[in-house]
Amino acid sequence: MKNYLLIILCLLPALHLAQSKIMVSETGTEVPVRRAAVLCNDQILGYTDAKGELTFRTKCRQIDIKASGYDRENAVVDKVIQVGLSKTDPNTKSIEEVIITDKSDPRALAILKLVNDSYADNMPSSLDSYRYKSYEKISVDIDEDSLQYYNQSLSSMMKMMDRFSMTKKQPEDTAVTVKEVFANSKLFLWERAQEFLYSKKYGEKINVLDNRVAGLNEPLYELMAVQSNRNRMPKEIREENRNLYRYFLTDSIDIEGRKNYVISFREVTYRQPVQRRKFNGYLYVDAATYGLKKIESNSKIKSDGTITSIWQLIYGKWFLQSENLKMKLTNMNMEPESKDKSKAKVSDRSAAQDKTPDNFRTYAFVTSAYFDHESPTDDKASDFRGYTFSVKNSDGSLLQQYRKEPLSSREQNTYEVIDSLGQKYNIDRRAGQLAGLARGKFRYRQVDFDLGKLIGYNLYEGIRLGIAAKLNEKFNPYISPDAYIAYGFKDRGIKYGAGIDFTTSLERTSVIRAEYYNDVMAAGRFSENFWDFRMKLNNSGIAINNDRFYLFEGAKLSYDYDVSNSVSMKLAVRRQSEESAFPYSYKGLGNEFENTSALLSLKFSPFSKNIMTPQGKFTTEKKYPELFLNYEQAFEALGGDFSFGKLDMLFNHNFKNRLGVTGIRIYGGIMLGDAPIWHHYTMNGLAGSSNFKFNLTSYLGFSTMKGGQYFNDKFIGQYFTHRIPWYFKSIGQNSSSFDVIHRSVIGNMKDPEFHQFEFKKLDHLYQEVGLEWNNFLSSYFNLGLFYRVGYYNTPKFSDNFAVQLKFKLLGF
Incomplete structure (x- = not known):
């Protein structure tokens, strides 16, 4: 109720x-x-x-x-x-x-x-x-x-x-x-x-x-x-x-x-x-x-x-x-x-x-x-x-x-x-x-502020404070300029960007966008195109212990279009300069390169329900399965230094059965051709260098893996969770339950010697198993205990053990 x-x-x-x-x-x-x-x-x-x-x-x-x-x-x-x-x-x-x-x-x-x-x-x-x-x-x-x-x-x-x-x-x-x-x-x-x-x-x-x-x-x-x-x-x-x-x-x-x-x-x-x-x-x-x-x-x-x-x-x-x-x-x-405000109030x-x-x-x-x-x-x-x-x-x-x-x-x-x-x-x-x-926005009159960009933290920037503002439909239903600025207290760098959206239809998503940006990002980040606010918030701490960042400055032109209620598509072309922010050289050519590329992103969600609002499409009910596909093609002919193809995929499904509720997340990627390390894939380690591993949950991360340690040019990973059909109450009103979790990933990298910096390729199956207590002690947090098993297990218990905390509202 x-x-x-x-x-x-x-x-x-x-x-x-x-x-x-x-x-x-x-x-x-x-x-x-x-x-x-x-x-x-x-x-x-x-x-x-x-x-x-x-x-x-x-x-x-x-x-x-x-x-x-x-x-x-x-x-x-x-x-x-x-x-x-x-x-x-x-x-x-x-x-x-x-x-x-x-x-x-x-x-x-x-x-x-x-x-x-x-x-x-x-x-x-x-x-x-x-x-x-x-x-x-x-x-x-x-x-x-x-x-x-x-x-x-x-x-x-x-x-x-x-x-x-x-x-x-x-x-x-x-x-x-x-x-x-x-x-x-x-x-x-x-x-x-x-x-x-x-x-x-x-x-x-x-x-x-x-x-x-x-x-x-x-x-x-x-x-x-x-x-x-x-x-x-x-x-x-x-x-x-x-x-x-x-x-x-x-x-x-x-x-x-x-x-x-x-x-x-x-x-x-x-x-x-x-x-x-x-x-x-x-x-x-x-x-x-x-x-x-x-x-x-x-x-x-x-x-x-x-x-x-x-x-x-x-x-x-x-x-x-x-x-x-x-x-x-x-x-x-x-x-x-x-009147006396101190009189007792009896709840029953x-x-x-x-x-x-x-x-x-x-x-x-x-x-x-x-x-x-x-x-x-x-x-x-x-x-x-x-x-x-x-x-x-x-x-x-x-x-x-x-x-x-x-x-x-x-x-x-x-x-x-x-x-x-x-x-x-x-x-x-x-x-x-x-x-x-x-939607993760704070609205004031004609301006929407992006709450996801207010504050962040990573090893390269330290604490990052920012503000991102966009003129909404009250300014104009068809034209919407936006801009952001951010500052990192550790690198003392200012990041910024600006763009403008041209909406061509008020019946469905159909937006042409032009933008310019100057920012930094962790090397090897997985694509988050078409991810919703909760997914991005869940994954926001993925690079919290990864200090391998790169700088990029450039411009992009894109077209975002909903083919139907189930299929969304985005086409983009971009040109940007890229430079590593850590000691690195690729093939002895240095660490600064030009990249010209075209990108295609697709989302398929056949059972989700959406509604068109003056602010744009809103997903009223998210239903599984859902599939995300991204393909990037870089070109040397148009001024770029590389010619490579990069494909990645994410598949989510969550379903009920007689044994409980099962969630499956399968994701992977492959990079064909030659490119600097930041266009490859990091394996999403969440742990720091301390003996006791405690971290917040992420959408694709491993709680027992050290951040920034592994890079591959091809990989496949899975996240499996099963909710035991036993619900109980502890000290409060919220019902609690337990999830059994198994995460694993495997991949490889050809020619690791091309990348002159310290890293490892992950070419054996990395696994961790866990037990998550949902609504821990009737709170709105889930407490998870995880242990590394298999090939990468070590004799030392603290190397393999991790504690993870998750905000319940982030969902599966």
């Missing part, structure tokens, strides 16, 4: 006007609860009978259930609803916690295995083609039960502020304005309508039919692609998460004439019974197809939130019908400044205790509905042209066609109030800055 909160997007149910049936029982004993009141907006719809059942009709999306001696619960309205009520007596809860077994019911696990085995066949993507639409509404607001208390508190506070209006300071004025917003409107509101198309021949296409965000004039392109359980397996049923939950087969019921198994589940970390639910939720599994009918998943603390996903059987497949999410964001304190207090005149809980609410299904459909290539996502409209004018119910007065006020605040506080600019961070 944390993933939904970080990006605040999922989706939830539409209006239910049909007859509904609720079954209420006591958690633990499963005894029916008689005379339990079912309420819609505090209006009683009826009471359960002796069997704990009630049939009712309502326009509410959510209902409350309360009974004497039990904690109050709520549920999303569906045709069949099952609710468990917990005893209010803490001592009784403690007894029940002891009674519940810590082992899953084998019958429940057997059903879940069949769900997993049948999942691919039950998915809509197993059809030849389909088409359907969706409507989603995402908001941030105070819980409805708190609004009355909130308005009372606001009224009292405003009277008090009027008495001291002459002494108010500007920050307090702003704070009062924000508090007044909640009185009549929500803090955030986003509506989105989409159309989903799928064809086995052409793939997937998602059209954003319309969207509107309160306070913003421009759509949030980077968040357009955020989806929920629409096309992926929910985390509650994934095989690798079985150690995080306990499952119990509790019932079987009929829903729309079809038999369904009811499986209750809870997290294994339940220890404290106070204000906690006995179960995290319920899974409803269709007995005939073993498809998911419904998931109700709750937070451990009752008031922290819930999510309900409902599927429906259409054309023999289980399509998502609706989702409903409510997630606590934070407590908002309304205390006057004179009840919702009623938080609804005081001074404290209010804010929540994220998401509702979504899916409708107008069609299958099969007429496949037209034109319908799938371009990137995966296309924005058809973004001013909100068409949303009324897709809403399942009118906006409430509070929601209508949200657009008016937040739009006015958006203009006052320039929310568009702030949203643009946040979106830029996803």
